[in-house]
Amino acid sequence: MQEGEPLLRVTGLSKSYGAIQAVRDVSFEVRSGEIFGVIGPNGSGKTTLFNSMLGQIRPDQGRIELEGEDVTDLGPLALNRRGVGRTFQTLQVFGKMSVRDNLLVAAQEHVGGMVGRMFAPTESGLGPRADALLEQFRIGHVADKKAGELSYGQQKLVDIAMAFMSEPDLVLLDEPCAGVNPGLVGSIGSLLKALNRRTTSGRRSSFVVIEHNMDFVMTLCDRIMVMVEGQVLTIGTPDEVRADKRVLDAYLGN
Amino acid sequence: MKALGPIAGALALAVLVTAPLFLKNYGIHLLTTWLVFIIATMGLNLTVGYAGQKSLGHAAFFGIGAYTVAICLKSGISFWIGLPLGAFFCFVVGLGIGFPALRVQTIYLAFATLGFNTALWLVMRNEEKFTGGNFGINNIARPSLGGISFDRNLSYYYFVLVAALVLAAAMWALLRSPWGKAFQALRDNPVRAESLGVDTRSYTLFSFAIGAVYAGIAGGLYASQVEFIDPSMFTVGQSIMMYLMVVVGGPGYFFGPVLGSAVGVLLPEWLRFAHSWYLFVFGTAVVVLMIWLPDGLLSMPERWRAFRRSRERP
Numbered sequence: 001m002q003e004g005e006p007l008l009r010v011t012g013l014s015k016s017y018g019a020i021q022a023v024r025d026v027s028f029e030v031r032s033g034e035i036f037g038v039i040g041p042n043g044s045g046k047t048t049l050f051n052s053m054l055g056q057i058r059p060d061q062g063r064i065e066l067e068g069e070d071v072t073d074l075g076p077l078a079l080n081r082r083g084v085g086r087t088f089q090t091l092q093v094f095g096k097m098s099v100r101d102n103l104l105v106a107a108q109e110h111v112g113g114m115v116g117r118m119f120a121p122t123e124s125g126l127g128p129r130a131d132a133l134l135e136q137f138r139i140g141h142v143a144d145k146k147a148g149e150l151s152y153g154q155q156k157l158v159d160i161a162m163a164f165m166s167e168p169d170l171v172l173l174d175e176p177c178a179g180v181n182p183g184l185v186g187s188i189g190s191l192l193k194a195l196n197r198r199t200t201s202g203r204r205s206s207f208v209v210i211e212h213n214m215d216f217v218m219t220l221c222d223r224i225m226v227m228v229e230g231q232v233l234t235i236g237t238p239d240e241v242r243a244d245k246r247v248l249d250a251y252l253g254n
Numbered sequence: 255m256k257a258l259g260p261i262a263g264a265l266a267l268a269v270l271v272t273a274p275l276f277l278k279n280y281g282i283h284l285l286t287t288w289l290v291f292i293i294a295t296m297g298l299n300l301t302v303g304y305a306g307q308k309s310l311g312h313a314a315f316f317g318i319g320a321y322t323v324a325i326c327l328k329s330g331i332s333f334w335i336g337l338p339l340g341a342f343f344c345f346v347v348g349l350g351i352g353f354p355a356l357r358v359q360t361i362y363l364a365f366a367t368l369g370f371n372t373a374l375w376l377v378m379r380n381e382e383k384f385t386g387g388n389f390g391i392n393n394i395a396r397p398s399l400g401g402i403s404f405d406r407n408l409s410y411y412y413f414v415l416v417a418a419l420v421l422a423a424a425m426w427a428l429l430r431s432p433w434g435k436a437f438q439a440l441r442d443n444p445v446r447a448e449s450l451g452v453d454t455r456s457y458t459l460f461s462f463a464i465g466a467v468y469a470g471i472a473g474g475l476y477a478s479q480v481e482f483i484d485p486s487m488f489t490v491g492q493s494i495m496m497y498l499m500v501v502v503g504g505p506g507y508f509f510g511p512v513l514g515s516a517v518g519v520l521l522p523e524w525l526r527f528a529h530s531w532y533l534f535v536f537g538t539a540v541v542v543l544m545i546w547l548p549d550g551l552l553s554m555p556e557r558w559r560a561f562r563r564s565r566e567r568p
Contacts, residue, residue: 054449080451088449094442096506097435105435109451117432124432166451 003033007206008053008170013062015048022048023059024230030170033204035196037211037221037238041250045230046210047089050174053208054086055079066170081110085168089175089210093158095148099139102147102158103130107165129165137161137191153184160188164195173209177216185213189220218242226250274411282407283479288519289411289418290476295499295511295518296425297468302497303505304429305461306441307355311367312496314374315344315466317488319473324391324483325384333397337474341467348466352459371490378485390484394477404478414475421468426508428464437461438506502543504550513551 008030015023023045030036038046052059055075064072066082074082094102108117108124117124134140137157142150147158156179163171176192177185196207211217217224218238226233226241228250234241241247274282298312319340326336354366378385385391396405397413404410428434439447440457448454477483495518503514521539525532547553 076445076449077451077453080449086449088446092443092446094439094446096442097438101435101438105432105439105447105452106450108432108435109453111432114453114456117436118428120432122430122432122434162450 003204004031006030007032007067008208009063009065009068010049010053011063011065013049013052013059013064015045015052015057015059021230023052026062026227026230026232028225028232028235030206030208032169032206033196034222035192035207035209035220037209037217037224038227039211039214039217039224039241040227040233044227046227047174048230049227050086050172050208050210054084054172080166080168083166083169084172085163085166085170086172087159087163087174087176089178091152091155091159093147093155093162096146098144099147099150099158100130100134100143102162103133103165106162107167110166126165129167133161133164136194138187153180156180156184157188160191167205169203169205171205171207173207173211175210175212177211177213185216189216192220270415271412274408279407282411284520284523286407286411286414286479287476288515289414290472290479291496291499291515291519292511293418293421293475294469294472295496295503295515296422297465297472298496299465299500299503299505299507299511300425300428300437300468301461301465302500303507303510304434304441305437305457307352307458307461308360308364309351309367309462309465310364310490310493310497311351311371311374312465312469313488313490313492314371315348315469316473316476316492316496317374317378317485318344318347318466319470320477320483320488321378321385321391321473322470323474323477324394327395327478328391333395333474333478334399337471340474341470344466344470345463348463349459351466352462355458355462356455368490368493371488371493375485375489378488385485388484390482391477392482394481394483396478396481410479414479417471417475421471425468429508433457433460441506498540502540502550504552507550507552510550510552517551 006029010029011027013023013026014021026049038049040046048057051057053064055078059072062072063070066084071079071082094105097105104123104126107126107129111117111124111126112120131140134143137160139154139157139161142154147155150158156176160173160176163173176188180188192207196204198204209217209221221238223235223237224241225235226247233246233250234244236244274285277285294312294316298309301307301309301312322340322343323333323336326339327333351367351370355363358366379387381387396403396410398404402409404413436447436452436457439450439452440454440461444454499514499518500510501514502517503510503512522532522536525535528535543551547557
């Protein structure tokens with residue numbers, strides 16, 4: 001696949017909870033190698049959109065394609081095996097396992113078959129990759145500590161690093177900066193930039209980022225989609241979005 | 255610190271090999287029972303401690319193994335066929351018992367497995383033709399292998415010791431393989447695990463099936479050890495006792511079952527001085543232990559480290 005070609009295509013996605021339409025007829029494309037931001041006020045349907053795309057919930061209508069193939073009905077496990085990684089809005093590390101094991105387990109299921117893994121070496125040959133990510137995220141010094149014993153910020157870094165261990169083509173990040181101090185927001189931004197520039201198997205991976213921190217989104221993302229009340233208000237570059245008066249009214253204004 | 259591991263291991267092995275030489279028959283019987291329960295709770299520790307699946311039906315698998323060996327021996331089928339056959343039955347039934355775990359968790363799963371245990375207990379009690387009903391099966395023979403008879407209590411002890419060591423080594427290898435990490439990921443956060451490609455469905459089922467195999471082998475060894483089995487040995491109460499051994503020893507610690515089984519099997523014997531008060535003393539000891547060390551005896555070093563860290567800080 002060439003850079004800039006659509007990797008993910010969402011068409012006419014809708015999801016209702018009873019009388020509430022959380023997501024209404026949402027369509028967009030994420031191109032290969034791009035960082036795609038999703039912003040919108042609380043309750044605008046961002047997380048519902050995410051969960052539908054990730055097979056966590058089933059959309060009422062619409063179609064999701066990954067590299068041209070229909071993946072609408074696939075669950076989280078199948079999607080991950082096809083190269084889709086994600087982080088969650090809240091911290092989701094394996095608290096009683098060491099930081100290094102957290103990273104190893106995040107990719108080991110992509111190596112070999114299940115029976116083979118029963119007899120595979122404990123690191124599945126992923127040790128160097130885990131150590132490189134630990135260094136990059138500056139958490140190498142806590143590699144042997146239990147993830148649950150780290151500070152919130154460090155756990156957040158572990159959480160994000162885990163999503164990249166299997167070198168996915170597409171990573172969906174749900175509020176990577178939630179609850180993180182301003183200094184760390186900057187580091188997470190530059191980490192994501194660096195990971196996006198990295199090429200694995202000859203191409204760059206694409207990210208979709210939900211975030212409330214405007215500066216973060218504006219500097220990180222190539223294109224941004226603004227959602228209001230479950231619908232797409234506009235999609236454009238950070239400059240275009242910043243200049244759009246409707247966005248100001250709907251979101252930035254209040 | 256690292257060098258202490260092998261030294262402690264060699265020392266423990268030396269004690270396990272020599273201790274029965276200084277014991278009378280009853281002492282050897284107790285040690286053998288302890289080893290049998292280590293094997294059984296090693297399996298439960300995988301299901302409960304590593305994979306996080308609350309099972310209160312472990313004694314049922316223990317019973318399947320015991321009855322398979324007993325019925326085989328009574329029908330003239332060799333112990334060496336009966337034991338693996340019991341393990342195989344446990345694997346299959348364990349897979350089946352894993353299915354409720356895909357739908358329900360925590361206390362609801364505990365109740366589902368408890369129901370299974372009760373149902374199996376009723377089968378053992380009511381199917382008199384095969385199981386002897388309430389009277390059980392007696393005169394269960396001890397096996398021999400290549401001319402070596404395990405008829406005497408001491409030789410049977412060594413046989414069970416070898417079996418326990420082999421099974422412990424297999425469990426150690428399993429837990430060190432990527433499977434070990436997958437089980438723990440399933441325990442700590444199944445939703446995240448699935449989003450990372452961990453097939454939580456399969457690992458849940460296998461955590462029950464492999465745990466059940468350990469219980470089945472332990473049950474088979476137990477039947478031949480005590481030479482008499484009846485349904486009262488495989489009740490929900492026994493399952494709860496095994497669960498208690500795992501929790502007391504330290505769920506998710508490799509050596510947890512060793513300590514836990516000592517508490518469950520040996521401690522009541524040491525408490526004999528208390529006569530009819532023994533259950534009261536035992537219960538109180540467990541309650542105090544759970545309040546003081548909710549993660550089990552083997553969490554003590556970790557608690558101590560955390561305590562020292564908290565004092566180092568200004």
